[in-house]
Amino acid sequence: MIDVKGLYKDFGSLHVLRGVDLHVDEGEIISIIGPSGSGKSTLLRSINLLEKPTFGEIWVEEKLITPPDPYLHTEIIRASYTYKAMMAARGEDIKVIREIKEKDLLKENSRFLRKEGPEYYALLKKIIAEHYENAYSVRRRVGMVFQHFNLFPHKTVLENMIYAPMKVNRLERPKAVEKARALLDSVGMLAKQDVYPDTLSGGQKQRVAIARALAMDPDIVLFDEPTSALDPEMVKEVLDVIKRLAETGMTMLLVTHEMGFAREVSDRICFLDEGVLIEDAPPDIFFSTPKSERARTFLDKVL
Amino acid sequence: MQLDFSIILKWLPQFGSALLVTLETTVCSLLLGLLFSIPLSLCKISNIRPLQWIASFYTSIFRGVPLLVQVFMMYFGIPLVLPVKFTAFQAGTLVFAMNSAAYISESMRGGIKAIDRGQYEAALALGVHYAGMMKDIILPQAIKSVLPSLVNEFISLLKNTTLIASIGLVDILRVGQLIQSRTYRAFEPFFAISVFYYILVMGLSFLGKLLERRVNKSDRR
Numbered sequence: 001m002i003d004v005k006g007l008y009k010d011f012g013s014l015h016v017l018r019g020v021d022l023h024v025d026e027g028e029i030i031s032i033i034g035p036s037g038s039g040k041s042t043l044l045r046s047i048n049l050l051e052k053p054t055f056g057e058i059w060v061e062e063k064l065i066t067p068p069d070p071y072l073h074t075e076i077i078r079a080s081y082t083y084k085a086m087m088a089a090r091g092e093d094i095k096v097i098r099e100i101k102e103k104d105l106l107k108e109n110s111r112f113l114r115k116e117g118p119e120y121y122a123l124l125k126k127i128i129a130e131h132y133e134n135a136y137s138v139r140r141r142v143g144m145v146f147q148h149f150n151l152f153p154h155k156t157v158l159e160n161m162i163y164a165p166m167k168v169n170r171l172e173r174p175k176a177v178e179k180a181r182a183l184l185d186s187v188g189m190l191a192k193q194d195v196y197p198d199t200l201s202g203g204q205k206q207r208v209a210i211a212r213a214l215a216m217d218p219d220i221v222l223f224d225e226p227t228s229a230l231d232p233e234m235v236k237e238v239l240d241v242i243k244r245l246a247e248t249g250m251t252m253l254l255v256t257h258e259m260g261f262a263r264e265v266s267d268r269i270c271f272l273d274e275g276v277l278i279e280d281a282p283p284d285i286f287f288s289t290p291k292s293e294r295a296r297t298f299l300d301k302v303l
Numbered sequence: 304m305q306l307d308f309s310i311i312l313k314w315l316p317q318f319g320s321a322l323l324v325t326l327e328t329t330v331c332s333l334l335l336g337l338l339f340s341i342p343l344s345l346c347k348i349s350n351i352r353p354l355q356w357i358a359s360f361y362t363s364i365f366r367g368v369p370l371l372v373q374v375f376m377m378y379f380g381i382p383l384v385l386p387v388k389f390t391a392f393q394a395g396t397l398v399f400a401m402n403s404a405a406y407i408s409e410s411m412r413g414g415i416k417a418i419d420r421g422q423y424e425a426a427l428a429l430g431v432h433y434a435g436m437m438k439d440i441i442l443p444q445a446i447k448s449v450l451p452s453l454v455n456e457f458i459s460l461l462k463n464t465t466l467i468a469s470i471g472l473v474d475i476l477r478v479g480q481l482i483q484s485r486t487y488r489a490f491e492p493f494f495a496i497s498v499f500y501y502i503l504v505m506g507l508s509f510l511g512k513l514l515e516r517r518v519n520k521s522d523r524r
Contacts (some may be wrong), residue, residue, distance in 0.1 A: 025352075043487060048427075048428055050427060050428065052425050135427075136430055136432060139427060139428055139429065139430040140429075140430035142428075144424075144425075144428035145429070146421060146424065146425065146428075148421050150417075150419075150421035150422060150424060150425035151420075151425070152422065152425070152426075152440055153444065154443050154444055154447065163429075163439065164426075164431060165430035167431055167435055167439070168429060168431055196520075212429075213428075213429075216430065264464040272517060299496070
């Protein structure tokens with residue numbers, strides 16, 4: 001359902017993600033954990049393109065949502081002038097490709113793409129024509145729940161719920177309202193449908209935010225530290241909602257610091273450190289016998 | 304000198320129609336100005352450099368040149384070099400609108416900048432396009448936060464419209480000048496005009512307060 005391939009993300013000179021590969025199947029629940037600054041949120045936010053990857057590709061339901069990455073399609077690199085020049089000089093395919101990529105990562109030939117010829121661009125365009133889908137249509141099918149809820153403060157709870165379904169999915173108002181009310185009911189917030197978000201507690205806001213994401217009928221929901229901004233006594237009510245959603249078979253990607261919860265609901269745990277995915281294992285295995293030293297150190301600190 | 308306020312009563316019909324001119328000019332300029340200010344402020348916050356330059360150049364012109372000069376330019380100057388012709392009302396309204404757009408867009412830019420990134424992200428994550436996001440999510444919140452300065456702008460606009468008397472439109476000020484030239488009395492007409500404006504401005508501030516309270520209904524009670 002989701003394929004992240006060779007994902008790199010730089011913020012200026014800061015390399016947040018350094019080559020992440022991740023595959024998510026339909027119905028899977030995956031928790032991404034790791035120390036702060038390890039790139040967890042960036043990875044999650046890349047999946048609906050709130051962050052634009054520096055390199056790498058993201059595929060959602062067989063559709064390419066990022067520009068094609070030439071380094072993942074070696075025939076494109078082979079069509080480049082840079083490659084041809086370097087091959088003529090030295091000539092060992094794999095080495096040359098790796099060298100070009102490394103230079104590019106160091107921004108040494110960041111201008112190389114602009115100088116390329118028609119053959120190179122034709123190959124890129126072919127991939128785009130066959131597989132590319134723009135960000136807006138992807139985001140419709142990928143729901144997102146934020147750490148800080150991000151409800152629209154000038155709209156009531158119900159208006160928050162029906163806005164995108166009506167605007168983006170062209171649902172008629174009565175249908176949107178009916179669906180919104182059903183979802184609000186399922187998160188226990190129906191009684192609050194006519195109030196403004198600022199009058200709600202953090203836990204209530206997050207439950208509405210989850211319902212709002214579900215109102216778009218997403219195929220997958222991304223949770224970006226959904227309980228990190230909550231007072232301790234409100235964590236459980238939100239986790240309960242997420243758990244119930246998990247039981248419906250929804251595909252979910254969850255960045256969280258709630259280790260117990262991650263262990264309970266996840267099919268897989270992905271441990272990220274310094275922008276690299278260093279472990280990807282079922283929770284029982286990960287929490288009992290982590291392979292890497294860094295995962296062990298991390299677990300010692302948080303458990 | 305004996306004060307005689309009965310002349311004000313005598314001229315009341317003229318004052319009435321002049322008041323209408325003043326209000327018409329103010330309201331038209333404000334609405335047009337608001338309309339102009341939206342694309343202008345969007346240019347100012349956009350990532351596209353040339354758009355930013357155009358917008359700040361526009362603002363600097365309307366801030367840098369005295370309003371009266373702008374009015375004369377539009378009414379007397381422009382029609383001589385461009386194939387356009389304005390009535391005094393059109394020229395005045397246009398200048399006031401363009402002028403207030405410059406000021407409104409400045410505070411609007413601040414208002415937009417002050418909105419949390421999370422609001423953009425939430426809208427984008429729901430699949431909403433840029434135009435819809437701006438219209439339904441960002442601008443309503445921005446306008447709410449700039450409402451006080453918008454009311455200020457409205458008030459100074461109202462007072463600035465006295466400048467259209469200088470291109471021959473009969474607004475309240477012009478009526479006063481007419482009275483003065485006919486009767487050689489200056490205190491009574493200008494006193495009456497001051498009172499008119501004062502009442503108008505007080506009324507506007509009051510309306511502004513009401514409006515503010517209305518749009519703030521979503522705040523925590």
